[in-house]
Amino acid sequence: MSEIPKNLKYSKDHEWVEISENIATVGITLHAAESLGDIVYVDVNSLDKNLSQFDKFGEIESVKAVSDLYVPISGKVIEINEALLNNPEFVNEDCYDKGWIIKLEINDTKDLEELLNSEEYQKII
Amino acid sequence: MINKEQTLLMNQSKKGRKAINLPSIGVPETSLPDSKFLRKDIELPEVAQLDLIRYFTNLSSLNYSIDTNFYPLGSCTMKYNPKINEQISAIKGFASSHPNQSDENIQGNLEIMYDLQNELGEITGLPAVSLAPLAGAQGEYAGLLIAREYHNHNNQKNRNIALIPDSAHGTNPASASMAGLDAVTIKTTNEGDIDLEDLKNKVNENVCVLMLTLPSTLGLFEPNILEITKIIHDNGGLVYADGANLNALLGITKFGELGIDICHSNLHKTFSTPHGGGGPGSGPVMVAKFLEKYLPYPHIKKDGGKFIQYKPEFSVGRLNGFYGSFGILVRAYAYIRSLGAEGLREISENAIINANYIQERLKEHYELTSSRRCMHETVLSASKQKEDGVKAIDIAKKLLDEGFHAPTMYFPLIVEEALMIEPTESESKETIDKFITAMIKISELSKTNPDEITNAPLNLPVERLDEAQAARNPVLAWEKK
Numbered sequence: 334m335s336e337i338p339k340n341l342k343y344s345k346d347h348e349w350v351e352i353s354e355n356i357a358t359v360g361i362t363l364h365a366a367e368s369l370g371d372i373v374y375v376d377v378n379s380l381d382k383n384l385s386q387f388d389k390f391g392e393i394e395s396v397k398a399v400s401d402l403y404v405p406i407s408g409k410v411i412e413i414n415e416a417l418l419n420n421p422e423f424v425n426e427d428c429y430d431k432g433w434i435i436k437l438e439i440n441d442t443k444d445l446e447e448l449l450n451s452e453e454y455q456k457i458i
Numbered sequence: 459m460i461n462k463e464q465t466l467l468m469n470q471s472k473k474g475r476k477a478i479n480l481p482s483i484g485v486p487e488t489s490l491p492d493s494k495f496l497r498k499d500i501e502l503p504e505v506a507q508l509d510l511i512r513y514f515t516n517l518s519s520l521n522y523s524i525d526t527n528f529y530p531l532g533s534c535t536m537k538y539n540p541k542i543n544e545q546i547s548a549i550k551g552f553a554s555s556h557p558n559q560s561d562e563n564i565q566g567n568l569e570i571m572y573d574l575q576n577e578l579g580e581i582t583g584l585p586a587v588s589l590a591p592l593a594g595a596q597g598e599y600a601g602l603l604i605a606r607e608y609h610n611h612n613n614q615k616n617r618n619i620a621l622i623p624d625s626a627h628g629t630n631p632a633s634a635s636m637a638g639l640d641a642v643t644i645k646t647t648n649e650g651d652i653d654l655e656d657l658k659n660k661v662n663e664n665v666c667v668l669m670l671t672l673p674s675t676l677g678l679f680e681p682n683i684l685e686i687t688k689i690i691h692d693n694g695g696l697v698y699a700d701g702a703n704l705n706a707l708l709g710i711t712k713f714g715e716l717g718i719d720i721c722h723s724n725l726h727k728t729f730s731t732p733h734g735g736g737g738p739g740s741g742p743v744m745v746a747k748f749l750e751k752y753l754p755y756p757h758i759k760k761d762g763g764k765f766i767q768y769k770p771e772f773s774v775g776r777l778n779g780f781y782g783s784f785g786i787l788v789r790a791y792a793y794i795r796s797l798g799a800e801g802l803r804e805i806s807e808n809a810i811i812n813a814n815y816i817q818e819r820l821k822e823h824y825e826l827t828s829s830r831r832c833m834h835e836t837v838l839s840a841s842k843q844k845e846d847g848v849k850a851i852d853i854a855k856k857l858l859d860e861g862f863h864a865p866t867m868y869f870p871l872i873v874e875e876a877l878m879i880e881p882t883e884s885e886s887k888e889t890i891d892k893f894i895t896a897m898i899k900i901s902e903l904s905k906t907n908p909d910e911i912t913n914a915p916l917n918l919p920v921e922r923l924d925e926a927q928a929a930r931n932p933v934l935a936w937e938k939k
Contacts, residue, residue, distance in 0.1 A: 368874075370851075371926030396925045397851075397868040421930065 336363055338429055342445055343454035344387070344405040349429065350448065357406050357437040361393065364458045366428045369395035372421040377402075377435055379410045386444045390435060393424070406444040408437030464919065467513050468936045471503040477510050501938060520919060522863060528889050532835045532866035532878025533627070533675065535705045535727035542796065543730065543789035552788050557780035561766050568765035571781065572758045574791045578742055581794075581802070582701070582721055583714025586750035588757055589742045590782045594702060595629040597722025597741030598669070602637035603774040604720060604745060604752040605667040605696045611752075611772060617666040617695070621657070625650045625675045625870045627700060639666055646872060649828040650676030652686055661693045667720075671700040672713070675870040676827055677813065677835040677878070679706075687717025696720060701744075704728045705882070706810060706834035709803025713744070720745045729790035740786040756781060808883035809834040812890060816879055819894045823901040827873050835880035837873055848904040848911050850875040855922060856903075856914040860896040 341349040347365035351358045366372065377391035384390055384404045391402045404410075414433050417423050424432040449457070490496060505513075523529075529536035547553065555564050571589055579585035591597035602620065609617040620634035623644045631641035642660055645653040652670065661668075668690045673679050680686065687697045699713045699721035705728045707713075713721045725740040726733035733739055745753065754777050756767035781787075797805065810833055817826065817836040824838040840850040854864035854877070866878040881890055903910055915921060 371929075373926055373929035394929075396929060398871055422926070 336429075337451045337455055339451045341429070342405065342448040342450065344403065344448055345457060346387070346403050346405075347458075348403060348405045350405040350445075352406075352439070352442060352445070355439055356411075357408055357439050358433050359390075359404060359406075359435050359437065360428055360433040361402070361424065362454070362458075363428050366424050366432070369393065369397060369400065371396045372424040375417055375421050375424070375434060377410070377413045377418075379435075380413055381410060383407075383409045384437075386447065393421075393434075402434065404435075404437060405448055406437065406439055406442075408439035410435050411438045412436040464513075464516065466936065467503045467505060467510070468501065470505050470509055470513070471501075473504060475504045475506050475509075477505065477507040501936075524884075527861060527863065528881075528885060528893055529863040530865050530879045530881055530893065531863060532677075532837070532880040533702060533869070534733075534866065535702075535724075535834075535880060535882055536733075536863075537705070537727075537730055537882035538884035539730045539732050539789070540793065540796070543792045546792040547785045547788040552785065555784075557784075561764070565765055567784065568758050568767070570791050571784075571787060572760060572765050574787055574794070575742075575758060577791070577794050578723060578744055581708060581712070582704070582723065582744045583712025584718070584721055584744035584746055585714070586745045586747055586753060587742055588753040588755075589740070589787055590754045590756070590777045591722065591741040591743055592778055592783055593739035594700075594722060594724040594727075594741040595633055596777055597724070597743045598629055598633035598698075598700065599636050600743045600754050600774065600777055601698050601720040601722055601745070602633055602639060602667060602669075603754075604743070604749055605698065606637060606639065607752045607772060607774050608696065608749055609666055614694070616664050619662075619665045621660060621665055621668040621690075621695075623650075623652055623670060623674075625872050626669065626671060627675060627702060630669045630671075630700060634669065644668075646674075648872075649830065650674040650678055650870065650872070651680055651682065654682060654685065654689075657686065657689060661689055661695065663694065665690070665693060665695040667696045667698050669698045669700060671703060672716075672718075673703045673706050673833040673835075675703075675878075676837050676873070677703075677706075677832040677880075678828055678830055679833055683716050691717065702727065703834060706806055708806040709799060710806055714746060719749065725786055725790040730793045731786045731789040738783040738786055740783040740790070742782075805883050806834070809881070812881040812883060812885060813879070815887075816881055816890060816894060820897055823898050824877070827876075834882070835878060837870065838877045838879065839873055840875035840877055843901060843904040844875055846904045846908050848908050850877050852911045852914065853877060853897075853900055853904075856900050856911045857896060859915040859917045860899075862893055862896060 341351050343349050347362045349360055349362050372395050374394040379390040386407045387403050389401045390404050393400050393402055413435055524536050524538055551566055555567055575587040579587045591600050618639050620639040620641050621644050622630045622641050623646045625646045634641045645656040647653055690697050696719045699718040701721045701723040704723045722741045722743045725731050751771040752774055753770045755769040755773045757770055758765055759768055813832050813834050813836050817832050825841045827837040840853055850867045854867050857864050868876055
């Protein structure tokens, strides 16, 4: 069973989000990382863009497949994990910490109502 | 025989060794002038002729091909390429003709292309055919350009959406994007059929075309195909069939009779021309009569008693320099003519029987995607084996140890741990039984000794490669240590 931190919120597309004041940090879940297998490339082309909830913000490529990445919450992309771009294996090694992908500046948290908590996410995987 | 100690040619180099010793020519020698074209920084190996010959001969013996063993690569239709096709395409008039010769000089070649156009039109029920596309993806691209041009011509430039099921080949959305269309995903059911509700929700006045694969990438025939084509037509859109799986339909049904307007066919799959590094591809595009005027050129027609190349009235243009892969067209023509209509139908029937035989024999051992009868390929899931730590990729690697090419893995994406197996009609029951035995052995082993699978392959020149590292940090050239 994949580890699912209780302090995060989850999308049905297997992204996690952590809110700290008006900054949302986004990554993919351990379940997603394990399903994809070894990640070889992370591509984010949305820096400085304003995105709505569930918009595509980039792509992630593993030895098996390329998948789209979606923002679990509306906001402006203000930072990309530069270290991750050169070390995509961080997603496999530590998807909830070193493997974070982007940070968003958010206006409010009402989008969170559309997301799942750890117990609800556990049920869908 | 496997020599794991094979040393790279570069590393066999010994100063002064030569492959050929020429006799003295009896005239004074001069050294080459200094020039920027004479680069001294390139390391070239100095080896004896015998070592050179052994090196390449041993490497060549490692090649795996349909001529050496079973190749159950789903969706790729790795069938046998009868050698008579090679002999016919090597006839001097075919092999030596030049693409710049005038039409009068190559009437025989043009006649073959004309006949092949008609045959593919008859087989698919879409009578207007262009042989120009050089591969399946270029056939898709040509088909989408035709669809777009048709709408433009009817003052519907707004139609810029390609509806594509989530089970599609990756080339479909890529081709749509190349053709300037926006790909919109249509959901499929667990069995890979199009979700009709989702289709109805997404169809609108901006839809250019629906691209669907038939049989689907799960190897199943779409039961609602007539309803699907009606929904699209009622909204003014066109329907494109990806003919990658045409091997299942020959002589059984025709795309044209199902309401499909455009399709392509990979000659290098269904019509047994070499592929997978063995030869250039060919992906003719077939369309309904009302779309003929948009076909790429050159298109071949018969005018009086002569065969001529011409440009259709509203042609989408040229796809490449000349005629497509002419040598491949001759091979496909030879294949179709040697089988005839009844023979072609038997091809598909036997491909379907072989795939269902494998599905039935393996369903106790691997999870089936669908309980329905499959068409020419079956998609299994290694989800049971995964519980013991054995994934689809491990099973694929173990099959290499057992002497088989691996099936297609992790596709379609909607199937967990997918193993997609396509035996084709070429294989004997004995060969298929050996493969089934190996698959059952691997399934048993996953319960008793999973390490033996997850460490495979052990009997090949190289053991398990680090695929992630190879993708992250590829080393593409020899470097001096």
